[in-house]
Amino acid sequence: MPIVLQCHKGIGPAVTGTALVARDNFSARYDLDRLEGVFSRPTHKLYGQSYVGQVLVLVTAKGGVASAWMLHEMAARGMAPKAIVFDRANTILAQGAAFAELTLVDRFAAGDPTVLICTGDELRIEPAEGLVTILNRA
Amino acid sequence: MRLTEEEQTMLAGELGPVRQWAVRHQIAVGEFFDAPDFVPVGQAHVMADTESLGEAGVAWLEGLAAAAPAHRRVRIPTITDPRGLDFASYKRLKQTDAMAAIEARAIAAFEALGVLMTNTCINYQTILPPVRGEHLALGDTGVVIYSNSVMGARSNFEGGPSALAGGLTGRTPRYGYHLDAHRAGTLHFDVQHQPTDVADWGALGGIVGRAANSYWQVPVMTSLEAVPSSDQLKHFGAALASFGSVALFHMPGVTPEAPSLREAFHGRAPPGATPISKADFDAFYASYAAAGDKVDVVVFAAPQLSLFEMSQVAGLLDGRRIHADTSLIVATSPEIKFAADRMGLTRRIEEAGGVVAAGVCFYQSYAREMAEANGWRRLLTNSAKLVNIIAGYGYEPMLASMERCIDSAVAGKIL
Numbered sequence: 001m002p003i004v005l006q007c008h009k010g011i012g013p014a015v016t017g018t019a020l021v022a023r024d025n026f027s028a029r030y031d032l033d034r035l036e037g038v039f040s041r042p043t044h045k046l047y048g049q050s051y052v053g054q055v056l057v058l059v060t061a062k063g064g065v066a067s068a069w070m071l072h073e074m075a076a077r078g079m080a081p082k083a084i085v086f087d088r089a090n091t092i093l094a095q096g097a098a099f100a101e102l103t104l105v106d107r108f109a110a111g112d113p114t115v116l117i118c119t120g121d122e123l124r125i126e127p128a129e130g131l132v133t134i135l136n137r138a
Numbered sequence: 139m140r141l142t143e144e145e146q147t148m149l150a151g152e153l154g155p156v157r158q159w160a161v162r163h164q165i166a167v168g169e170f171f172d173a174p175d176f177v178p179v180g181q182a183h184v185m186a187d188t189e190s191l192g193e194a195g196v197a198w199l200e201g202l203a204a205a206a207p208a209h210r211r212v213r214i215p216t217i218t219d220p221r222g223l224d225f226a227s228y229k230r231l232k233q234t235d236a237m238a239a240i241e242a243r244a245i246a247a248f249e250a251l252g253v254l255m256t257n258t259c260i261n262y263q264t265i266l267p268p269v270r271g272e273h274l275a276l277g278d279t280g281v282v283i284y285s286n287s288v289m290g291a292r293s294n295f296e297g298g299p300s301a302l303a304g305g306l307t308g309r310t311p312r313y314g315y316h317l318d319a320h321r322a323g324t325l326h327f328d329v330q331h332q333p334t335d336v337a338d339w340g341a342l343g344g345i346v347g348r349a350a351n352s353y354w355q356v357p358v359m360t361s362l363e364a365v366p367s368s369d370q371l372k373h374f375g376a377a378l379a380s381f382g383s384v385a386l387f388h389m390p391g392v393t394p395e396a397p398s399l400r401e402a403f404h405g406r407a408p409p410g411a412t413p414i415s416k417a418d419f420d421a422f423y424a425s426y427a428a429a430g431d432k433v434d435v436v437v438f439a440a441p442q443l444s445l446f447e448m449s450q451v452a453g454l455l456d457g458r459r460i461h462a463d464t465s466l467i468v469a470t471s472p473e474i475k476f477a478a479d480r481m482g483l484t485r486r487i488e489e490a491g492g493v494v495a496a497g498v499c500f501y502q503s504y505a506r507e508m509a510e511a512n513g514w515r516r517l518l519t520n521s522a523k524l525v526n527i528i529a530g531y532g533y534e535p536m537l538a539s540m541e542r543c544i545d546s547a548v549a550g551k552i553l
Contacts, residue, residue: 011170029190030530041530060352062383064527065277066190066502068297076194090353090383091171091294091314098166099299 002124003134005116007085010105010127011097016135017082019121020054022046023114026084026093027063028070037079052078055125057085057117061093068096075100083125085132087112103127139168139311140175148307154209156202160303167300168311177273177312179293182212182305183261184253185219185277186298187502188240195298196244203250211252216305217265218248219278220442220469220499221257227495231467232511237504253305257497258471259441262289263368265473270394273316275304279385280376280441280523282315286386288371290394292316295353295385314353315385321395322404323358323388325350328411331419332363335539336447339370340377340522341422345414347381358388358402360411365392369444376441377522426525426537429552432463434514436547438540439469439500440524447540448478448494452486454544460491461550465512472496500524505531518543518552 022045025031033040037052061067071093074080083103084093097104105127110116113132117123120138125131147153148161164176188196202210223233223241245255256265259278262285268274270290276282277296285291294314296304304310314320327346333339342359350357357378366374366389378384388396396402403409438451451468460466468487470478475496478484484494495503501524508514509532517533519525520543525535536552546553 009169011166030527060383064279064380065185065295065297066187068299069186069190069192069195072198072299073190073192073194076192088352088354089170091167091300092297094170095163095167095297095300098163098170099297104170 003137005113005132005134006109007105007130007132008107009130010103011094012083012101012103012127014124014126014128015083015103016122016124017053017055019057019117019119019123020046020049020051021057021114021117021119024058025060025062026056026058027061028067028074030063034070034074034079051081053082055083055085055123056081057113059087059112059114061086061090065092068092068099071096071100071102075102085113085117085125087114105130105132139165139173145176154205156205156210157306160306163299163303164307164311168313171311171313173311173313175312176309177316178309179214179273179275179304181266181268182214182216182275182301183219183277183281184216184298184301184305186244186248187220188222188237188244189502189504190298191244193240196240196247199244199247203247210250212305213308214305216253216302217256217261218253219257219259220502221497222503224495224498227493230493231495231508233504233508256471258473259499260372260444260471263372263444264471273310275301275310277301279379280372282385283375283379283387284372286315287375287388287393320354321356321386322406323356323402323408325355325357326408326411327357327359328413329359329361330413331416333370335520336370336373337520337522337537337539338419339366340373340520341419341537342414343374343377344381344522344526345418345422347378347384349412350382350384353383353385355382355384356386356388357384358390358396358399358408360390360399362389362392369447372441373522377526380523380526423537426535428516428534428536431516431552432550433518433546433552434464434516435512436464436466436543437500437517437519437521437524438543439467440521442499443468443470443474445474445477448474448483450540451544452483454541455487455490455492458490458548460547464547464550465514466492466547467500468492468494469499470494470496501527501531505533509533518546
């Protein structure tokens with residue numbers, strides 16, 4: 001039985017993908033090895049894990065303004081996440097997602113998505129409607 | 139979003155594909171943040187170093203630059219943050235010709251768009267200071283927090299594409315720190331230990347930033363006994379933005395939107411104050427401490443140095459020689475570099491063995507590749523912002539006063 005979660009209207013196309021969840025934050029410049037496609041900051045909870053093609057579910061975005069260019073650069077090399085789900089996005093990641101045409105949603109009616117969603121869940125994300133559906137619970 | 143007739147014209151593509159892209163991008167961002175409409179902006183400041191842009195970003199800029207001149211030129215003064223490389227000093231820092239080549243392509247594209255290549259993160263000190271109430275589209279988090287807090291201007295953190303879009307349309311979506319509702323204080327800190335030099339002010343920014351930890355928090359600092367200088371507030375703000383993603387702070391009696399504590403919180407009762415003691419400063423410094431180690435590189439940057447800071451570095455280096463196994467790099471803006479050349483400051487720093495780089499800010503300049511090419515690992519700086527961000531590039535950073543940094547550079551080890 002799919003679980004439907006309501007969120008704020010987001011950015012980018014509707015996509016389906018597998019969740020990779022952590023109660024941690026996101027900075028393209030400071031957390032990632034963008035060439036290898038893995039989290040590279042040793043203190044990050046997803047350290048060593050690949051984010052390529054995954055739906056990242058994290059708390060918020062940190063770090064400087066460079067992430068706005070970097071999502072586009074990662075997408076151009078086929079090394080971007082499929083989508084990003086935040087509890088609350090900051091301005092830079094929203095701008096970066098808009099520039100890269102990457103799917104981004106945040107502000108869930110039922111609370112923190114890093115609690116609502118589990119790693120391995122199959123998700124359908126519909127930004128225009130503000131809906132995230134858990135198709136298959138991991 | 140409500141659109142004016144002119145904005146609808148841009149959206150329809152009647153002013154060309156470049157402005158159509160820009161307004162479309164801004165509408166996507168504005169609707170995400172529930173912006174009711176656009177607000178005209180007086181300046182745009184674009185962060186676009188080539189390390190972030192990559193080949194994809196530079197090729198995209200070149201695509202914009204190929205449009206007809208009437209369609210591609212920015213409508214308001216649009217300036218740039220530090221670049222990835224200084225053509226006059228890159229070989230001494232062992233950056234590559236390939237880096238210089240992609241840098242030259244990015245600059246040519248920006249110039250075709252009518253962007254003014256200021257290459258600075260201290261434009262509020264050196265180019266045209268923002269004015270209270272002025273709406274702006276600024277990149278670089280340090281520029282935004284200083285302009286919002288110290289000048290009372292209004293900007294969100296605008297990433298490179300969004301700031302460029304602001305330059306092309308002359309406006310930005312009205313959300314976040316453009317709105318009164320977001321500018322009230324939300325957190326209260328009682329500073330019980332007085333910061334002295336800029337490293338201390340950066341440490342204070344780091345301590346408050348770690349506690350605030352959100353773009354939407356507005357910290358208010360009380361009990362500061364002296365009015366800080368522009369350079370001290372520059373380091374405080376840059377660290378607060380770097381550690382906490384914070385874009386606005388108030389200091390009652392110092393910053394313009396907070397004549398009093400009550401006004402800092404827009405008339406509401408202030409929340410209970412979190413004390414910040416000497417022990418908090420000591421713990422902050424200790425988290426980046428190491429003694430006795432060889433120091434590979436001493437960096438004064440992040441933000442770029444003012445003329446006064448350049449003069450201070452020159453004065454501390456007079457008659458001394460930096461250790462042969464240690465590098466010392468000073469990053470400043472092109473304007474300040476011209477002044478430092480004219481006043482003999484550059485010569486005094488370089489005669490002691492330092493490198494003065496203009497239009498760069500170290501961490502945006504292929505820091506990982508420079509570390510590998512030069513064999514750098516242990517880095518000493520008086521910038522709290524730099525110690526926060528440089529570890530991700532393979533450095534072991536330590537924070538110390540400018541005096542201690544220079545003494546260590548001369549000794550070749552951390553004193």
